[in-house]
Amino acid sequence: MRTYIITGASKGIGHATAVQLSREGHKVVGLARSKPSDPSPFVEFVTVDLSDQSARAEAFEDLASRYAVDGILNNVGLVNPAPLDEITLEDFDAVIDLNLRVAIQLTQAVLPGMKERKWGRIVSTSSLVTAGVPFRTSYAAAKTGLLSFTRSWALELAPFGITVNAVSPGPVATELFNTNNPPGSESRQRYIDNIPLKRTGTPEELAAANCFFLGESSSFVTGQNLYVDGGSSTGQAPI
Numbered sequence: 475m476r477t478y479i480i481t482g483a484s485k486g487i488g489h490a491t492a493v494q495l496s497r498e499g500h501k502v503v504g505l506a507r508s509k510p511s512d513p514s515p516f517v518e519f520v521t522v523d524l525s526d527q528s529a530r531a532e533a534f535e536d537l538a539s540r541y542a543v544d545g546i547l548n549n550v551g552l553v554n555p556a557p558l559d560e561i562t563l564e565d566f567d568a569v570i571d572l573n574l575r576v577a578i579q580l581t582q583a584v585l586p587g588m589k590e591r592k593w594g595r596i597v598s599t600s601s602l603v604t605a606g607v608p609f610r611t612s613y614a615a616a617k618t619g620l621l622s623f624t625r626s627w628a629l630e631l632a633p634f635g636i637t638v639n640a641v642s643p644g645p646v647a648t649e650l651f652n653t654n655n656p657p658g659s660e661s662r663q664r665y666i667d668n669i670p671l672k673r674t675g676t677p678e679e680l681a682a683a684n685c686f687f688l689g690e691s692s693s694f695v696t697g698q699n700l701y702v703d704g705g706s707s708t709g710q711a712p713i
Contacts, residue, residue, distance in 0.1 A: 475499050475500055476500045476501070476545060477500065477501040477502075477503070477542060477544050478495055478500060478502050478503070478543070478546065478547065478595075478688060479502075479504075479505070479537060479541075479543055479545075479546045479547070479584065480504050480505070480547040480549055481505050481506070481524060481546075481549050481550035481580060482505075482524075482551065483502075483504030483506050483516070483549070484506035484510040484511075484519075485510065485511075485648065486648035486649060486650070487549060487643065487646065487648065487680045488506070488547065488550070489510055489512070489677070490676075490678050490680065490681035491547055491549070491681040491684045491688075492515040492516060493512075493515045494681045494684075494685050495685060495688065496515035496516075498685070501517045501541075502515055502516050502517065503516060503519070503520070503543075504518075504520070505519075505520045505521075505522055505533060506519075506521070506522075506524070506550070507521070507523050507524065507525075508521070509521055518537075520533050520537070524572060524576050525571065527571075527575070530576060530579060530580075531579055534580050534584075537584075538583040538584050538586075538587065542587055542591070543584040543588070544588070544591075544595065545594060545595030545596065545597070545688045546580055546581065546584055546595070546596055546597070547597050547598075547684055548576070548577035548581070548596070548597070548598040548599065548620070549598075549599045550572060551573050551599065551613075551616070552568060552572040552573065552613075553569070553612075554566075554568060554613065555609045555610055556609060557608075557609055558611055561612060565612065566611075566615075569613055569616050570612070570619070573613075573617065573620065574616055574619045574620065574623070577598060577623060578623075581596060581627070585631075588631075589634045592635040593635050593636070594631070594635065594636035595636070595687060595688045595692075596627060596636065596637070596638040597638075597639055597640065597641065597687045597688055598624060598639075598640045598641075599620075599640070599641055599642075599680075600617045600618075600620045600621050600624075600640045600642040601613065601614075601642050602642055602643065602644045602645075602703045602706055604617050604618045604642065617642075620640055621699055623638075624638050624639060624640040624697060624698075624699060625697050628696040629697065632696060637692060637693065638697060639687040639692070639695060639697070639698045639700070640700070641684055641687065641699075641700050641702055642699055642700065642701045642702065642703065642707070643675060643680050643702055644674075644675060644701070644702070644703025644704055644706040644707070645666075645669065645675065645703075645704075645706075646674060646676065646677060646679075646680060647674045647675065647676055647677070651674070662674075668706060669704040669705065670704060670705030671704035671705055673704065674704075675703070675704060679702060680702050683700055683702045
């Protein structure tokens with residue numbers, strides 16, 4: 475049995491990953507701004523605004539002091555879509571903060587324990603947008619940054635038995651996606667038309683990839699990015 479921390483765990487991919495890990499017999503601690511409608515996968519859920527640097531630092535430090543954390547999923551994110559000429563530096567900074575600085579802070583909090591135990595799993599949720607998508611300047615920069623973290627940390631932490639990997643989703647039928655792109659809508663069909671498998675993914679399909687990287691059987695895989703996107707990245711230049 476292992477212990478994992480997931481940010482952005484109240485719904486979507488984060489919650490689905492918590493469900494699968496729990497079913498496998500692991501302990502899962504979740505963090506998000508809102509409480510999950512289904513808290514059953516968690517041994518503890520911390521309601522915290524992860525955009526608040528002080529609040530999240532306090533939460534991470536507290537959890538690291540009370541749990542022997544074996545793995546983390548850096549999953550929380552913010553998009554702030556906008557055309558280039560309408561991006562504000564404030565919005566850009568908010569996206570960088572929630573996607574990148576949160577990942578650094580959480581990783582730093584749990585890293586001493588992982589190094590001491592000579593075992594650890596760090597997984598980050600990147601995105602297909604790293605291959606190029608209009609109106610996603612801030613989000614693409616942040617998610618590409620997570621891929622750079624993944625490669626750098628993988629090399630740095632390999633001597634300690636800690637693996638670092640990323641999963642890059644394509645369009646996934648989360649609650650937010652379904653709200654913005656309801657079944658049968660024109661916008662949803664545009665997404666599907668660009669997916670070779672001609673459907674959106676499910677949170678559970680992304681959770682399966684996350685759980686592989688978080689588990690025992692991925693011990694010889696590190697520094698990798700796995701596109702789980704129905705083939706959408708095929709033919710595009712991966713980063």
